Amino acid sequence: MSKETFVYRFLGMYLNALTRFWPRKGGKTVFKLFCTPKPREINREELEFLQTASQSDVDFHGQSIRTYTWGTGPKKVLLVHGWQSLSARWKPLVEMLIGSEFTLFAFDAPGHGLSGGKQFTIPENAELIHRMMNGQGNFEAVVGHSLGSLSLLYASSRHPLPEIKKWVLMAPPISLNDLVSLFRKTLCLNPGTMHRMTEEMKGSTPGGLETFELAQLARNLSSPGLIIHDKEDDRVHYSNAKQLAAVWPQARLLITRGMGHRLRSTKVVLQVSTFIMEPTKKRN
Numbered sequence: 001m002s003k004e005t006f007v008y009r010f011l012g013m014y015l016n017a018l019t020r021f022w023p024r025k026g027g028k029t030v031f032k033l034f035c036t037p038k039p040r041e042i043n044r045e046e047l048e049f050l051q052t053a054s055q056s057d058v059d060f061h062g063q064s065i066r067t068y069t070w071g072t073g074p075k076k077v078l079l080v081h082g083w084q085s086l087s088a089r090w091k092p093l094v095e096m097l098i099g100s101e102f103t104l105f106a107f108d109a110p111g112h113g114l115s116g117g118k119q120f121t122i123p124e125n126a127e128l129i130h131r132m133m134n135g136q137g138n139f140e141a142v143v144g145h146s147l148g149s150l151s152l153l154y155a156s157s158r159h160p161l162p163e164i165k166k167w168v169l170m171a172p173p174i175s176l177n178d179l180v181s182l183f184r185k186t187l188c189l190n191p192g193t194m195h196r197m198t199e200e201m202k203g204s205t206p207g208g209l210e211t212f213e214l215a216q217l218a219r220n221l222s223s224p225g226l227i228i229h230d231k232e233d234d235r236v237h238y239s240n241a242k243q244l245a246a247v248w249p250q251a252r253l254l255i256t257r258g259m260g261h262r263l264r265s266t267k268v269v270l271q272v273s274t275f276i277m278e279p280t281k282k283r284n
Contacts, residue, residue, distance in 0.1 A: 082146030
């Protein structure tokens with residue numbers, strides 16, 4: 001057993017005991033941990049890339065959120081990273097799209113990258129997406145990865161966003177089930193502990209967990225989309241992408257193999273950039 005596995009197991013035993021004897025406190029503690037990304041150091045290459053952007057900090061519920069803008073073109077694109085990532089993950093795509101045609105926007109989510117805060121929730125990230133897009137006019141495209149994809153879907157279902165001509169969703173979870181299951185397995189949490197955490201999650205989600213159901217998330221999807229998922233994704237099963245594509249006739253589904261959850265490859269970047277640069281077909 002590795003040291004990291006031992007630490008997770010020990011933490012899980014503590015949380016199971018805490019929830020058994022103090023259910024409410026235990027549920028709150030587990031949910032708080034579920035929403036807390038693991039801090040990581042930003043490397044030199046990432047910092048150098050982020051410095052190529054026009055940066056600003058915006059106040060969001062008392063937290064400082066770092067925003068980035070590349071380019072000055074008329075076509076606007078919003079890039080939304082996922083869990084324990086940051087806006088630097090978009091470097092290959094930004095370098096491929098930057099020029100006179102596009103303006104690219106991104107932000108580091110709470111508790112990520114150069115932003116403040118310690119916790120991340122989908123409703124808060126969706127509110128940030130709404131704030132980033134509000135007043136900017138129509139968007140040529142939005143691009144999300146993992147929880148960034150889910151945040152975009154959630155934002156569209158809960159907030160009045162401007163027109164989005166194209167969607168790109170990479171490794172999109174369409175429910176919290178995979179994420180909760182991975183968390184449970186990592187810490188070896190028992191059913192009672194997970195029940196208390198779910199109750200806390202319900203109470204902190206506007207409209208309840210029903211707002212994460214596929215029918216709710218997909219109700220505003222009428223624009224062309226590109227869904228990309230890898231068969232060997234060990235975090236979010238690729239069946240999520242297939243289910244989303246089944247209720248989104250305008251979307252194109254691309255299933256890859258051997259790229260894992262992060263989908264970091266020149267092939268994927270080319271597919272995404274080509275899709276964004278394609279002329280939008282007029283609707284009949």
